Amino acid sequence: MKVALSTKNNMVTEHFGHCDYFIVYEIENKEIIGSFLIKNPPHQKGHLPKFLKENGIDVVIAGGIGAMAVNLLEELNIQVIMNVCGHADEVIKKYINNELKSNGEPCSDHHH
Known part of the structure; x- marks a missing residue:
């Protein structure tokens, strides 16, 4: 996974699409069992979910x-x-221990 x-x-950045890198934990x-960085590609509306799917991502934490973005990720069977x-490092430990919960709602898309 x-x-x-x-x-x-x-x-963890305040906004998913504006991060510098994704740290991917296997x-x-x-x-x-491993981790690596993926540089966030230049912003294109709706591109990032497909890009992450192509990189084998199963879960996004943001x-x-x-x-x-949430809808596109979920359509690709990526949990958000x-x-x-x-x-x-602290966030991934919480995730592994089932202590991480999604809070609240997605941002409104008005700032895009």
Whole structure:
């Protein structure tokens, strides 16, 4: 399983599409077996979910995320956990321990 966190300076970013990098953790049997970075490609509306699917991502963890992005990710069978904040290493530990919950609603898309 591959879990991608939208990050900047190893912290989960406030907005999914505006991160510098995705830190991707490979998880097997509740253990992190590897991690790598994917640079966020130049912004194109609706492109990022497909890009993440092409990279084998199963779960996205982000701070704020727009409703359109959530819908596109879910259509691609990528689980979305939103409105998360904190250091990437701490967040992934919470995820593995089933302590991470999605809070609230997607951002309105008015700022795009």
